[in-house]
Amino acid sequence: MTMFGLKEAEVAQLVRAATLDDDLDRDEIEARFARAAWSGIAEPGDAVANLLIDERGPARALAALVDGLPAADLATPYLSEADAQQALDRWMPRLAPPVVLQWLRQAARHGARLRVPGDPLWPAGFAALGDHAPLALWTRGPDEALAALERSVALVGARAATGYGEHVTMEASAGLVDRGFAIVSGAAYGIDGMAHRAALASRGHTVAFLAGGVDRFYPSGHDALLTRIAEHGIVASELPCGSAPTRWRFLQRNRLIAASSLATVVLEAGWRSGSLNTAAHACDAGRPVGAVPGPVTSAASAGCHRLIRDGKAELVTTADEMAALAGGPEPEEPQYTREHTRVLDALSVTAQRTVDTIAARAGLTVAQTQSELARLEVEGIVRERERGWTKRGAPREP
Amino acid sequence: MTMFGLKEAEVAQLVRAATLDDDLDRDEIEARFARAAWSGIAEPGDAVANLLIDERGPARALAALVDGLPAADLATPYLSEADAQQALDRWMPRLAPPVVLQWLRQAARHGARLRVPGDPLWPAGFAALGDHAPLALWTRGPDEALAALERSVALVGARAATGYGEHVTMEASAGLVDRGFAIVSGAAYGIDGMAHRAALASRGHTVAFLAGGVDRFYPSGHDALLTRIAEHGIVASELPCGSAPTRWRFLQRNRLIAASSLATVVLEAGWRSGSLNTAAHACDAGRPVGAVPGPVTSAASAGCHRLIRDGKAELVTTADEMAALAGGPEPEEPQYTREHTRVLDALSVTAQRTVDTIAARAGLTVAQTQSELARLEVEGIVRERERGWTKRGAPREP
Numbered sequence: 001m002t003m004f005g006l007k008e009a010e011v012a013q014l015v016r017a018a019t020l021d022d023d024l025d026r027d028e029i030e031a032r033f034a035r036a037a038w039s040g041i042a043e044p045g046d047a048v049a050n051l052l053i054d055e056r057g058p059a060r061a062l063a064a065l066v067d068g069l070p071a072a073d074l075a076t077p078y079l080s081e082a083d084a085q086q087a088l089d090r091w092m093p094r095l096a097p098p099v100v101l102q103w104l105r106q107a108a109r110h111g112a113r114l115r116v117p118g119d120p121l122w123p124a125g126f127a128a129l130g131d132h133a134p135l136a137l138w139t140r141g142p143d144e145a146l147a148a149l150e151r152s153v154a155l156v157g158a159r160a161a162t163g164y165g166e167h168v169t170m171e172a173s174a175g176l177v178d179r180g181f182a183i184v185s186g187a188a189y190g191i192d193g194m195a196h197r198a199a200l201a202s203r204g205h206t207v208a209f210l211a212g213g214v215d216r217f218y219p220s221g222h223d224a225l226l227t228r229i230a231e232h233g234i235v236a237s238e239l240p241c242g243s244a245p246t247r248w249r250f251l252q253r254n255r256l257i258a259a260s261s262l263a264t265v266v267l268e269a270g271w272r273s274g275s276l277n278t279a280a281h282a283c284d285a286g287r288p289v290g291a292v293p294g295p296v297t298s299a300a301s302a303g304c305h306r307l308i309r310d311g312k313a314e315l316v317t318t319a320d321e322m323a324a325l326a327g328g329p330e331p332e333e334p335q336y337t338r339e340h341t342r343v344l345d346a347l348s349v350t351a352q353r354t355v356d357t358i359a360a361r362a363g364l365t366v367a368q369t370q371s372e373l374a375r376l377e378v379e380g381i382v383r384e385r386e387r388g389w390t391k392r393g394a395p396r397e398p
Numbered sequence: 399m400t401m402f403g404l405k406e407a408e409v410a411q412l413v414r415a416a417t418l419d420d421d422l423d424r425d426e427i428e429a430r431f432a433r434a435a436w437s438g439i440a441e442p443g444d445a446v447a448n449l450l451i452d453e454r455g456p457a458r459a460l461a462a463l464v465d466g467l468p469a470a471d472l473a474t475p476y477l478s479e480a481d482a483q484q485a486l487d488r489w490m491p492r493l494a495p496p497v498v499l500q501w502l503r504q505a506a507r508h509g510a511r512l513r514v515p516g517d518p519l520w521p522a523g524f525a526a527l528g529d530h531a532p533l534a535l536w537t538r539g540p541d542e543a544l545a546a547l548e549r550s551v552a553l554v555g556a557r558a559a560t561g562y563g564e565h566v567t568m569e570a571s572a573g574l575v576d577r578g579f580a581i582v583s584g585a586a587y588g589i590d591g592m593a594h595r596a597a598l599a600s601r602g603h604t605v606a607f608l609a610g611g612v613d614r615f616y617p618s619g620h621d622a623l624l625t626r627i628a629e630h631g632i633v634a635s636e637l638p639c640g641s642a643p644t645r646w647r648f649l650q651r652n653r654l655i656a657a658s659s660l661a662t663v664v665l666e667a668g669w670r671s672g673s674l675n676t677a678a679h680a681c682d683a684g685r686p687v688g689a690v691p692g693p694v695t696s697a698a699s700a701g702c703h704r705l706i707r708d709g710k711a712e713l714v715t716t717a718d719e720m721a722a723l724a725g726g727p728e729p730e731e732p733q734y735t736r737e738h739t740r741v742l743d744a745l746s747v748t749a750q751r752t753v754d755t756i757a758a759r760a761g762l763t764v765a766q767t768q769s770e771l772a773r774l775e776v777e778g779i780v781r782e783r784e785r786g787w788t789k790r791g792a793p794r795e796p
Binding site for chain 2: 168317
């Protein structure tokens with residue numbers, strides 16, 4: 001048996017290792033392998049890849065490439081033939097299924113997991129990215145730290161931070177951890193690094209989104225820090241192992257930081273800082289943005305003052321104000337019940353399953369399962385098809 | 399001949415000395431003496447005094463007190479008998495015309511001038527105060543400095559300023575002077591003092607509003623500074639010489655700072671700083687408010703951050719941004735033409751004058767005078783009565 005021209009057993013073994021899920025059926029393995037492939041074929045934020053995957057599912061979308069389908073066959077009312085042709089021109093040079101096996105092997109070597117839309121821990125905030133959502137997410141670190149993204153604040157800022165900026169970042173990070181928030185950032189020198197460090201020191205959850213593969217820690221001076229984050233927090237990337245960070249990927253990485261958090265706070269930023277890009281992504285994703293003021297004599301605060309003057313950020317001075325920005329001082333109700341998570345775990349995006357099968361997989365009664373499926377259907381998260389239930393891929397926000 | 403029970407010649411001599419105007423007729427002398435009296439009878443911001451003076455003119459309003467008219471006689475559709483009675487209870491203990499002569503003598507001794515609504519240099523911005531406009535203004539310093547109020551920015555802030563706050567204030571004050579603005583403040587220690595000092599150092603105009611009489615420099619540690627301001631700028635108060643500064647008068651003094659300037663900028667302010675009161679007065683007067691951010695670790699910037707967070711002030715970081723707040727980088731056209739000023743000078747609030755008389759007094763042709771009167775009438779600044787033209791008292795903004 002082959003899958004995309006590869007030995008199916010080898011694919012299955014590597015996908016199961018990368019997902020830590022021995023119960024995956026053939027369809028699920030194929031879909032996950034395809035997402036892994038897509039994560040390296042398309043550059044971050046590729047809307048055409050998302051459109052194609054939404055239309056066909058990841059496996060059939062990948063098969064279309066492997067089978068050499070012409071652009072005309074890929075076109076839909078939402079995707080012109082010209083755009084499809086351009087996309088094929090971008091993607092085809094990178095299409096090499098055997099390389100995907102290397103990515104999966106490299107992931108296994110570093111204890112990295114492959115996460116795909118529909119997974120219970122797939123960051124809910126990515127839904128705000130719409131067609132620009134990541135196609136997959138590679139993560140290192142414990143599940144509980146990834147789950148903590150649900151209630152997180154992004155703390156970002158200049159690499160060339162001042163002592164003042166680092167001090168305020170430390171207070172903000174520790175204060176937000178005390179209030180039950182996870183800290184999201186980009187692992188850069190300066191503000192980012194301090195945000196992660198202070199969260200770890202406060203025994204909080206912290207998530208670092210990288211612009212390259214999670215096997216290549218960047219910047220190299222943060223090797224020790226990223227090693228600690230991968231152990232106690234999460235190091236994540238939408239690109240497969242081995243991918244180099246590029247300028248485009250840094251800018252796209254910023255959208256993951258912004259979308260995965262409840263709010264983004266810029267602690268120090270020069271007049272043209274990359275943090276302003278993260279703030280813009282947060283705005284686009286409908287997330288509140290805060291900026292910390294500083295001395296007007298400090299160039300490292302000029303970008304923060306600019307955001308506030310332009311009405312793009314709220315001025316925030318304390319962890320309390322940042323927490324309020326992220327949605328009030330009191331912790332919100334957990335978004336998911338146990339039934340919710342288990343039923344979703346028991347569903348596949350592609351394979352249609354009966355209520356009995358789902359109940360057995362979820363370890364719930366049939367009544368519990370039916371009730372939860374009904375609720376999920378109302379929320380548009382699952383749907384009933386001819387031969388059973390499936391769950392949707394990356395959900396869209398209205 | 400007597401005036402309010404005083405020797406008319408003595409009153410006339412003192413009023414002429416305090417106004418540096420030898421051409422005043424009996425009505426004008428009486429009106430100015432009455433305003434001088436009112437400035438000490440009513441506490442700053444007394445709306446009932448303004449209503450009464452608007453209704454009767456300052457002299458007849460004062461005569462009503464001297465003649466002991468009952469509250470019922472003072473009541474109007476806009477002033478209830480009860481409010482009139484309360485006002486009489488406040489005012490009568492302070493009614494002592496001979497004391498007004500002492501204020502005028504003391505003013506002469508200190509070279510202080512008495513300014514009244516309708517004077518060409520009466521600060522136009524006071525119109526925004528409506529019924530809370532000052533009843534008179536006592537000033538020390540050259541006319542040109544008072545005229546500079548027309549294009550001025552108020553720089554205010556904490557007494558307990560930091561080195562950072564003083565540095566930024568110095569830059570702001572010097573930068574605004576360079577851009578043609580006069581600097582208004584309250585002569586307090588800290589930010590206020592630095593604002594005045596930097597304006598003087600840049601050979602700019604600066605105006606200090608005091609909460610007590612202009613013969614009593616406060617705080618005493620700013621005696622030398624206020625002496626220099628009185629020489630090159632303006633020291634002003636709505637209270638007559640000898641008046642002590644009180645808490646109420648400080649708060650009311652702040653409304654004069656706010657209303658006389660095009661914009662108010664708070665440079666440093668603690669959480670409950672008096673500068674926030676000045677900012678609130680500026681808001682009430684429809685003037686833009688700016689606040690300079692600082693380190694969030696500095697208590698001296700907490701009030702500034704609060705103003706920005708509450709949407710009560712715009713964040714400003716440079717003199718350019720402050721100038722823009724005050725109405726754009728380029729100087730506005732002078733508000734008044736030569737004809738405007740001369741015709742207004744030639745008019746009285748009380749005495750009705752013919753066009754010929756006005757033309758002669760103004761040194762203009764009859765045609766010029768008629769044309770200017772027509773313009774002023776459209777603007778509601780003058781009106782034609784039975785026996786000639788008069789000008790209005792404190793003008794109201796729509």
